[in-house]
Amino acid sequence: xxxxxxxxxxxxxxxxxxxxxxxxxxxxxxxxxxxxxxxxxxxxxxxxxxxxxxxxxxxxxxxxxxxxxxxxxxxxxxxxxxxxxxxxxxxxxxxxxxxxxxxxxxxxxxxxxxxxxxxxxxxxxxxxxxxxxxxxxxxxxxxxxxxxxxxxxxx
Amino acid sequence: xxxxxxxxxxxxxxxxxxxxxxxxxxxxxxxxxxxxxxxxxxxxxxxxxxxxxxxxxxxxxxxxxxxxxxxxxxxxxxxxxxxxxxxxxxxxxxxxxxxxxxxxxxxxxxxx
Ligand SMILES: [Zn+2]
Numbered sequence: 227x228x229x230x231x232x233x234x235x236x237x238x239x240x241x242x243x244x245x246x247x248x249x250x251x252x253x254x255x256x257x258x259x260x261x262x263x264x265x266x267x268x269x270x271x272x273x274x275x276x277x278x279x280x281x282x283x284x285x286x287x288x289x290x291x292x293x294x295x296x297x298x299x300x301x302x303x304x305x306x307x308x309x310x311x312x313x314x315x316x317x318x319x320x321x322x323x324x325x326x327x328x329x330x331x332x333x334x335x336x337x338x339x340x341x342x343x344x345x346x347x348x349x350x351x352x353x354x355x356x357x358x359x360x361x362x363x364x365x366x367x368x369x370x371x372x373x374x375x376x377x378x379x380x381x
Numbered sequence: 382x383x384x385x386x387x388x389x390x391x392x393x394x395x396x397x398x399x400x401x402x403x404x405x406x407x408x409x410x411x412x413x414x415x416x417x418x419x420x421x422x423x424x425x426x427x428x429x430x431x432x433x434x435x436x437x438x439x440x441x442x443x444x445x446x447x448x449x450x451x452x453x454x455x456x457x458x459x460x461x462x463x464x465x466x467x468x469x470x471x472x473x474x475x476x477x478x479x480x481x482x483x484x485x486x487x488x489x490x491x492x493x
Contacts, residue, residue, distance in 0.1 A: 268493055269389060276393040279426060283401055284416025294415075299393045300453060300491060321416075336392070336451060337462070340400060344409050351413045 229346045231353065231380040233373070235307045239264040241369040242310035245329065250318045251278060254295060257308055257331050266306045267333070273301035277331075287320035291364075292354045296332040298343045306333045307350060309372050311364055328364055330354060353379050384480055387433045388442060388489055392453040394430065395446060398423045438480050438489070445488045454488040463488040 229235055242260060247253045254277045262270040276299045280286065287293040293316070308331040315325025330350045334343040353359050359379050366372045382390070400406045401420035410417050431439055445452035454463030461468055464486035474481045474492060481490045 269386075272386065272389050272393065275390055276397065279394060279397055279423065282422050282426075283397070283420065284418045286415055288414035297393070298396050300389055300455065301393070336396060336453075340396075340403075340406060344406070344413075348409075348413055355414075 229305055229342065229349070231307055231349055231376040235305050235346075236309075236373050236376065237264060237266065237306060238369040238373075240266060240306060240308045241372060242308070245310045245312040245316065246314075247312075248314065248316060250281065250293070250316055250326075253310075253312070253316050253326075253329065254278065254281075257295075257310060257329065261306065261308060261331075261333070266303060267299075267301045268303065269301040273297060273299050273333075276301070281319075285319040285321075287318035287326055288351065288354065289320055289322040289324065290354075290357075290360065291315070291320075291324050291327040292330070292360060293318045293320070293326040293328075294330050294332065294347065294350055294354065296334075296343070296347045298334045298336055298338065298340070300336050302333045302335045304335060305338065305346060307331070307346075307376075308333070309363065309369075309376075328354065328360060349380050382433060384434055384438065385491075387430050388438065388453060388480060389491065391427065391430050391434075391442065392451065394423060394427055396451070398427065399450075441482050441487065442489055445486075449486075449488065452489055453491050454483060454486070456490050456492045461486060461488065461490060 261267045286295045310329040318326040362375045442452045461483045466485040
């Protein structure tokens, strides 16, 4: 089983065109609240805590202004990829010191094996690594445009 | 934090801890560009969480974790998603905050 970055994991109500916070903890909290409002997660405080624990193990910023927080959590109902942009940039503790402008949050339910979860995360990483994809995602005018980029590049 | 919330937190933390302790999994994450530091920070958090749970439930939890790799099962439509047995009406928790265990498989149940 592999998860493509298509309609099954994307949802327009999970897209945040401009994340306001400057700190990653607050940015994660905003993402989780949105996921909760959209019905993609239960127990939002649990998910927030789990994402923060993951960050304590090491930052999920992968450089070049991208962060890919991820969790396998009992709070997650179905696998989802959330996409969010930040105009002002978020301090995510990246090794290259760059503020994060693009956040891809990969959420897996606990029934998914670690391998499947990692593969899901890897697909998102593969998309974000290419400069032209990052540019397209950051400049996308709408959720539909974001979804089109992900569909196109992740096959 | 309620005992239920603490056990759910433990569940998620243990998934993360497994990832952090398994060399293959660490290598995979590092290759993807993520930092994976010493899991001692998770082990400390785990010890703290365990202090908030009654000994009896800790034992249930640890036993199920050892046996299945995950100690908590979601209940959906009265069915334990760990062993897929239909739970009797008497098995549902009398309060939202109280823990219950599946009589059939021994996993701690998460009723939602
Ligand atoms: Zn069971």
